Amino acid sequence: MEAITATVIGVVGTAxxxxxxxxxxxxRQDMAAGFQAAAQDRKALDEKFTGELKAQGHELKAQGHELKALEVRLTDKFTGEIKALDHLLRGHGERLARIEAKLEIEPPAEAA
Incomplete structure (x- = not known):
């Protein structure tokens, strides 16, 4: 009887x-599959994120070129206007100096 009990216990234990x-x-197989799926998801997200970053970089570069062109246009415009205003003010200063000389008026100290 002991041999049968030991055999049954051995068989049940082995089972x-x-x-x-x-x-x-x-x-273990389920975990490996889960890790592999997570790695694939991470890779897909990484590729999507990298693609979006590249697109944003191209867009920012294009906007930088637009800003540079605007800066050049504004610089050219205002440089021309400043030169014209400087020419106008010099003309008025010369006229004022001639008027003061004709009227024999001493220019104010601030004018010097």
């Missing part, structure tokens, strides 16, 4: 151990 080992293998 439980085999079931545990099979479940462990299945769990």
């Amino acid at each position: 439980l151990f085999a079931m545990f080992f099979m479940q462990f293998q299945h769990l």
